[in-house]
Amino acid sequence: MIVDRIRVHPQLISADDQDEWPWTVPCVRALVGSGIALPAPVTFLVGENGSGKSTVVEAVAEAFGLDSYGGRGGSRYASPRGRSDLGERLRLEYTPRGLAMASGPRAGRRGFFLRAESAMRMMAEKQGRPGYWEERTDLMSHGEGFLTVFESMFRGPGLYVLDEPEAALSFTSSLRLVALLQELGRSGAQVVCATHSPILAATPDAAILEVGEHGIRPTRWQDLAIVDHWRRYLERPEAYLRHLA
Numbered sequence: 192m193i194v195d196r197i198r199v200h201p202q203l204i205s206a207d208d209q210d211e212w213p214w215t216v217p218c219v220r221a222l223v224g225s226g227i228a229l230p231a232p233v234t235f236l237v238g239e240n241g242s243g244k245s246t247v248v249e250a251v252a253e254a255f256g257l258d259s260y261g262g263r264g265g266s267r268y269a270s271p272r273g274r275s276d277l278g279e280r281l282r283l284e285y286t287p288r289g290l291a292m293a294s295g296p297r298a299g300r301r302g303f304f305l306r307a308e309s310a311m312r313m314m315a316e317k318q319g320r321p322g323y324w325e326e327r328t329d330l331m332s333h334g335e336g337f338l339t340v341f342e343s344m345f346r347g348p349g350l351y352v353l354d355e356p357e358a359a360l361s362f363t364s365s366l367r368l369v370a371l372l373q374e375l376g377r378s379g380a381q382v383v384c385a386t387h388s389p390i391l392a393a394t395p396d397a398a399i400l401e402v403g404e405h406g407i408r409p410t411r412w413q414d415l416a417i418v419d420h421w422r423r424y425l426e427r428p429e430a431y432l433r434h435l436a
């Protein structure tokens with residue numbers, strides 16, 4: 192593990208800030224004060240659209256110094272995206288191994304950030320660049336390309352921040368990603384991943400944080416609403432579909 196808690200010091204938030212985005216988002220507000228623990232080497236953030244998952248994972252990537260448009264850490268080629276309000280004030284509490292990485296030279300700050308909103312552009316821009324992948328992902332299908340990126344970028348101890356990496360992946364490719372994430376967790380790396388995928392969230396030994404109106408709370412895979420919905424939908428789609436008309 193590299194980071195075991197994320198938090199924002201209350202003194203960094205003024206009374207005016209509290210009424211402004213992103214501090215109005217319950218899961219962001221939940222970070223102010225003692226913050227939340229990242230309980231395992233692989234941690235998933237699960238919650239409805241708009242619950243704040245991207246805001247949080249992007250801030251974690253920024254605070255660690257990963258390319259904030261998506262890409263590697265420790266790189267001179269990082270894109271000049273301004274820091275977000277949360278990224279600027281988010282404090283990562285490091286494990287001893289993480290502290291050595293964060294306080295050493297930039298080149299030692301390893302990891303990768305998959306930013307949901309710019310993932311396609313990142314893939315087109317980084318292919319063939321130093322420290323990225325050589326394969327012609329532009330000639331591959333969307334899903335094949337991303338799996339190739341994951342397989343070449345998920346290497347070694349570092350912080351891997353992923354926002355809905357399942358978007359392009361088939362069922363079988365999602366299982367391949369589960370294997371990659373599990374391997375990262377076992378190898379001393381750390382993964383923080385926002386997802387809607389019950390497949391990914393079932394990664395063995397992973398922790399799940401549920402994001403919503405309540406803020407952020409640890410939960411179990413079998414207690415997730417998405418798991419229940421998927422199970423019931425696959426069993427009897429018409430029970431859901433009749434409510435749409």
Ligand SMILES: Nc1ncnc2c1ncn2[C@@H]1O[C@H](COP(=O)(O)OP(=O)(O)O)[C@@H](O)[C@H]1O
Pocket residue numbers: 212216238239240241242243244245246247
């Ligand atoms: N730059 C921004 N300025 C203002 N509001 C934003 C901005 N980015 C996201 N939001 C809002 O913050 C909330 C959380 O967004 P987001 O973190 O993208 O949610 P999720 O990734 O869980 O779907 C949403 O209501 C969204 O509309």
Ligand SMILES: [Mg+2]
Pocket residue numbers: 244245246307354385
């Ligand atoms: Mg999002």
